[in-house]
Amino acid sequence: MKNAFVCSQYPVTLVGGGEIGPQDLALALDHAPMLVAADGGAAHALRAGHVPAAVIGDFDSLRRADRDRMPPDRLFQVDEQDSTDFDKALGNIAAPLVLAVGFLGARLDHQLAAFSTLLRFADRPCVLIGPQEIVFHVPAALRVDLAAGDVVSLFPLAPVSGRSQGLEWPIDGLCLRPGGRIGTSNRATGPVQLLIEGAGLLAIVPRRALPAVTAALSAPARGPAAR
Incomplete structure (x- = not known):
């Protein structure tokens, strides 16, 4: 910049x-x-x-x-x-x-x-x-090595949609938006992959996941993986 x-x-x-x-x-x-x-x-x-x-x-x-x-x-x-x-x-x-x-x-x-x-x-x-937790904006493509059972809350500040792997309740086909459907209290089944369309989705995960989140957000952007 x-x-x-x-x-x-x-x-x-x-x-x-x-x-x-x-x-x-x-x-x-x-x-x-x-x-x-x-x-x-x-x-x-x-x-x-x-x-x-x-x-x-x-x-x-x-x-x-x-x-x-x-x-x-x-x-x-x-x-x-x-x-x-x-x-x-x-x-x-x-x-x-x-x-x-x-x-x-x-x-x-x-x-x-x-x-x-x-x-x-x-x-x-x-x-x-x-x-207890860390919060970050979810980029268009993200893969983060969470542990099975980790709480993954997805909170939209604007209307967004996307696809996921590694979540107990997938977000595929959903429109998350303020005042409508939100994605709090989901859980990881292992490493999580997200493909998000649009800006405005925050992720809230346990503080112990900071090393994994730091590595994920510092990694070069990857192509589509979630299905």
Whole structure:
């Protein structure tokens, strides 16, 4: 992406200013060593002993003490109020994958806004890490090595359809849409393959599946496989 504040050929960890568990940041950094903060998320990073490679946001929640600890060339202020700090940060990171912590939990309105951001930037693979689950936008083609019995919830933010393999209740022939049929509480029977038509489908799977999801979203796009 041209003119991005952060460009990396490797996955990036993005930390927000919301609720964060004691192991969340370390877990994300194990898979994505470059650390970027969205505005007040810099406090979480600095408290854990990390100086982010960049801080992006409107800086309305970035404390002066934290700002003073950052090298000036790592501060990227975006002075507009029509988007969230998650929007501002994700929209300015060019990387194969972003693992985001500090965006789920606590306030429900912030979580809903984060889901909207996943749809807005559907072309940029990003995984939200929560206390029990992870959430990501499903690309047009996905194969992820889930374990039999894993809960797989598919939640549409827009009308979508598709085909699946490896789900106890296949989605073939269904139209998933807000206010209509949704796909929560499905289960994997083993590795799951999805072919999705249209943008707007979120997947919610157990947190322990993060390594498999990270590998799947980082893999080159594959051709059709589900039948």
